[in-house]
Amino acid sequence: MSGNEEDIVTDTQKEQSPKRSLLNIATIVAVATLVSKIFGLLRQVAIAAAFGNGTAYGAYNFAYVIPGFLLILLGGINGPFHSAIVSVLAKRDRREVAAIIDSITTIVTGILLLVSIALIIFAEPLMHLVAPGLFVPEAQLISKGIDSATIANLKITKDIAIQQFQIMAPMAVLAGLVGIGFGALNAADAYWLPSVSPIFSSLTVLIGIGGLFWTLGNGILSPENAVLGGAVLAWATLAGAVLQWLVQLPVQIKAGMGGFKLRFDWQRPEVKEVLRLMIPATFSSGMLQINVWTDLFFASFIPNAAAAVSAMGYAGLLVQTPLGILSNVILVPLFPMLSKLTAPENWDELKYRIRQGLMLTALTMLPLSGLMVALALPISQVVYERYAFDAEASQLTAMVLMAYSVGMFVYLGRDVLVRVFYALGDGDTPFKISVVNIFLNGLFDYLLVGKFGAAGIVLATVAVNVISMIAMILILDRRLNKMPLKSWSVTIAGLTIASAIAGGASWGIYQLLSPSFDSLANIWRFGAKLGGLAIAVAIGLAIFGAIALQMRIPELNIVTAQIKRRLKR
Template sequence: SSPSNTGASVGSFNAAFVPAFAGILAAEGRAAARDMAERMGALMALWLSLLTMLALIFMPQVIAVLAPGFATNPEKFALAVELTRITFFYMPLICLTALISGVLNSLDRFAAAAAAPVFFNLLLMAALVGLTPYLPTPGHALAWGVFAAGVVQLAMVWVAARQAGMALRLYRRPALTPPIRQVLRRMVPGVLGAGVTQINLAVDVIIASFLVSGSVSYLYYADRVAQLPLGVIGAALGTALLPVLARHLRQGEKLAAHRTLNRGIELAVLLTLPCAAGLAVAAGPIVAALFQRGAFDAAASAASAAALIAYAAGLPAFVLVKVFAPAFFARGDTSAPVRIGIASVAVNLALNLAFMNLLGHVGVALATSIAAWVNAGLLAWLLIRRGHMVLDRRCRRVLPRLVLATAMMAAVVLALGLLLPLGLAAMLRAALLIGVGMSGFTLAGMALGAFHPRDVLRQLRRRTPRSAAPANPS
């Protein structure tokens, strides 16, 4: 699985840690809260060190299970072991980042934690372009880029915590205090859910390893592009919603909780739907501009672009899951998302088997997107059934207009792509399509009364999604 997929584990940790830390902060003060966070961090550092050491030793056996198709090619197998050993150092870094992000979220400081995934993806792109000429393969550039991005993410949130007066010392003696036991108990369903996600991803890699040579790489490069908006939007919304919803519910403000969730849904659709459509209609130029050089030729670029289109179809669903899940976590329910996640794994596995011979690696990406929509749909259905989510008048009015604005934007970008000369440089072609797409969606959205850019910017500057971007509510 790619490092970006540790998000499930981070989400489960935050779902358990943030309410416990916030409760101690409110009841006993900053000193007691810091003590709890430091002891939790020391415990995490201990078991993560042991886990990393075991993973480095037994990585050949792990790869043999995760990618059995590589066993027939000793060089490919050895390369996979080497690169996975490098990227595994990201695991302890991102887990400690999650701890400090949880502290910042509880203090209503969301900027650093939300920006960290953005820098992860940008650093990976920069490493691919800048380091590839100096390393044996592009895979080495990405692997070291993952490690460097993990260091940068941890540094970002640590500096932010220090500025907030909550710098953590992780060399404390680990202790299973009652609050830490409570966090660990609450994490069990979430960790199971993260395990379900990893099973989903392992199924994808296993099946892709049996397909045409290069399939795993095509999926990885496509996933890197799709993860850029997903990391920016999904992480930011999920990070901000959990403490806000938990606070409203703790204070008995059910109407405010409903309103917050509605605004989160609006913002998710506003930011992801045009991204998904834009990635789909401009996939070829985008992938070519970012990756097409050296051994990654036009055929490889086209194969990755096809996978990107399939991943883009699921982008809104991936982010909506990040919006819906906090509505369960804020109520102390971490088991329902796990049960739904298990159902999505079954869907993913069935579709992978159905699509692999017909669609190859694109079928793997498409199965992932369909499973994400099943996940989001079931979460929404359960929230509605329990009375925890009711789409208000404003949300019902705005969502169809956002869909229409996206369709108009996609039509314009598709037409422009057909009109641009074939000899135009890939980077210029991609820049033109993205620029026209953003402008077209903004103009269409304003004309339809779906939103106003000023309101969007005001909302994004706020710390919480209490009043969302779409304008002219009625």
């Protein structure tokens, strides 16, 4: 191996000794996140089977916008709370940390408690802001030729969404507590629990849906039970957030990283530094989540809004499952390394780490993107098509999945670049770019939703991510005294072509195999489709790997060398 390839092992061992190496951290995060994402997928499969594209889950997608926005924004790994706390506490003596964490927790809990109360009181006007299409007067809908059944469905969706929103409002407080805990545990070199804790949220939803099946059976989908089904979804989601916080709290306390103790030492320099990083980072990340609201704002005007947002939810989960796993694998260990390379004399190493993050993103995201675009329909059928989720729902979900899959690389690549700005102590630049992107996202939604429906809304988000990634690269190129962008672009373009070839090959293989599936009995058809998908994916990945190896990409050599080293042990 070359010196650059080898330093991912040697340098990291020096930097983190006696802590875990970068590879060990990545392995822990990968396994834990994989387990978590599997449970998340099972949760989504259960929701699809129980509710399909019906009103209960459609309303839930609207109601979850703000509570989910807060949970992802504040409580997510790699979110602003997590990033700010890790960046500050990693440089502090462990004996000082508990007081810092307790002071931050006191401030954040007080603010978010007031936010939760406001969400409950103003639930209806806030839902009107999120999904105005659900509040269009009946006379106006009739004048547009909307049939009475669709109008009635919109009213039910609106009523259920308001109820669900009020139930989930306390997630605002829990989001802050979970996010602070994640940052504290990672700063204490604990990676397993933060990555695996979302399992508990999935478990509560699975238990809730299981209880519905036990009580109502096939009657879950009936109109009179839609309100009950929607309430169970909301309460189960809230219970999951509570459990997610409670399981990490004892570990956080035991590690000496604070807990849930009131402390008003807000003048400490460390507390001020965390808040200084956290506030702009929160707004910056919040701008990205506002794009989610913008998308649902326009989706609410699609005649069958519940089906449209349901398809976006189902397809989004299929993309977020691998994306979330690989995001944590790449970003969690990379961010602390970037934070140590911000001095000008370390910029050459910083540029190498930026390239490393982008190339690992391309090597993982681009082939997955090509395969998921090519196999969107069979993937949707195999994962979701059963009980309430019918063939029509599969077709709609597949269209949206193709749109999501196109943007997988730029989604994660943008996150890599955002972490570079955070490492440089600059939360303002990502924030400014995000503000511009809000307006661009709204413009693209407006232009594309009429022609492409739900898929058009997703394509608008992809376009915004492309623009923001290009802007960040150009700014960093100027700030770091030029980066080898031309060579990076050539490599990424080559991997994109390789991914398209792999996707085309996998599609052709599946088309050759699929005619035989229809002649099979239902009991065997699922297994045959799953096997056909596995064969098509394996061949596609083999083709991509063969092309990528010929390109002699250093990051690919690093990955293969580490795998060989592990296998020899």
